[in-house]
Amino acid sequence: MSPKQQRGVATADLLLDAALRVYAEKGEQGLTVSAVTKASGVSLGSLYHHFGSIDGLVEALTLRWMGRMLGDVVTALQRSRTARSGIGALVRAYLDFIQEHRDAALLVHSPAADRKGMADGNQARASQEAPVSAFAAWFQPHIEAGEIAPLPMPLIESLVLGPVIGLARRWLSGIEDVDLDEAARILPERIWRSVSAEPK
Amino acid sequence: MSPKQQRGVATADLLLDAALRVYAEKGEQGLTVSAVTKASGVSLGSLYHHFGSIDGLVEALTLRWMGRMLGDVVTALQRSRTARSGIGALVRAYLDFIQEHRDAALLVHSPAADRKGMADGNQARASQEAPVSAFAAWFQPHIEAGEIAPLPMPLIESLVLGPVIGLARRWLSGIEDVDLDEAARILPERIWRSVSAEPK
DNA sequence: ATCTTTCTAGAAAAACACTCTAGATCTCTG
DNA sequence: CAGAGATCTAGAGTGTTTTTCTAGAAAGAT
Secondary structure, three states: OOHHHHHHHHHHHHHHHHHHHHHHHHHHHHOOHHHHHHHHOOOHHHHHHHHOOHHHHHHHHHHHHHHHHHHHHHHHHHOOOOHHHHHHHHHHHHHHHHHHOHHHHHHHOOHHHHHHHHOOOOHHHHHHHHHHHHHHHHHHHHHHOOOEOOOOHHHHHHHHHHHHHHHHHHHHOOOOOOOHHHHHHHHHHHHHHHHEOOOO | OOHHHHHHHHHHHHHHHHHHHHHHHHHHHHOOHHHHHHHHOOOHHHHHHHHOOHHHHHHHHHHHHHHHHHHHHHHHHHOOOOHHHHHHHHHHHHHHHHHHOHHHHHHHOOHHHHHHHHOOOOHHHHHHHHHHHHHHHHHHHHHHOOOEOOOOHHHHHHHHHHHHHHHHHHHHOOOOOOOHHHHHHHHHHHHHHHHEOOOO
């Protein structure tokens, strides 16, 4: 990588890092162009050169962290052999991530994330669907092996991820009644019951 | 209610209705102060008198529809006698609502909704916690009766609502692979397996 | 009848995202 | 190794959007 490109990447990183700091400190409202340029020391022109718009910057930031989170989750999945242990690993990886990167997780779980990620068929889709299809790819053999019930994949995803995401949102929003350790202990067993092929 | 108050409420309603129309037509970006004042025929001053800010207006709109949605769901719950049928009624009520009020549901499921609803301890909390605690109140007896497993209430809520919300978000975002009728048939049984007290 | 409060109105101010031109730094080719 | 071309940095300037502020109309209270 040439020095010029290096500098470009470094500038983009400065902006992304600064944007997350600003978001953590001042929230969604405070995440303005001037706040980010001040916090990063990078000029307005550079911001627009690299990201095109403030939404572009937020989208890039969201995708970066969404990618990291889904990467953690998929890695945890792929290390697991049985469907049951995979669900446990997934839940732990997800909850670990939001505890370790609370601010980033808040951004990823924000409404903007849904929009940006899904709205128009841009590169967002690619970087999201890779992990999502990895998710489906991991479950497929377990369906065929008779461990997981042969439900439509969207339903399996909702049953497995829905409770975890719901709990994560609740914890992220600052509600005090959520004990993530307890959840990590109890949820996998319960999710397993909902998607397993065994008769009840 | 005095005529003056009546007019005030009518004006606020005009603004809320117009805001939803604007949102439905032009999306989140298009939901500006001037668009709402034009669409409603109400002046700028009135908007700020009633809602204080554009965010205040959006928050009020979100809470109004969130209240209606949770109201539908809780009503469906309360008509059910057994835990199992309650879960089925809840799922159907939820999915019916998002189909019937797609635009409002999009707003309610947007990121802004999480923020606004939970962030600061304002009246938002009250209008949300009423239905939520109604939810808990309905489940409590079924836990004590041994139908539902004695899990912490946040976990029960996540297990029951998480999959439904996840699927709803997916459908609302326009992904084509979700069949809500099929989901309404399959999900209740699966959710029931996850929270029921019976041994597996 | 006048005083007070609530509501409506829109001009003016402030904040904001974004564009545009200029110039610096690096690469690559003749 | 000179200089043409590409990429990146810089910030003043533009247009739009939110918000504030002052004024006045309508209703109820005394």
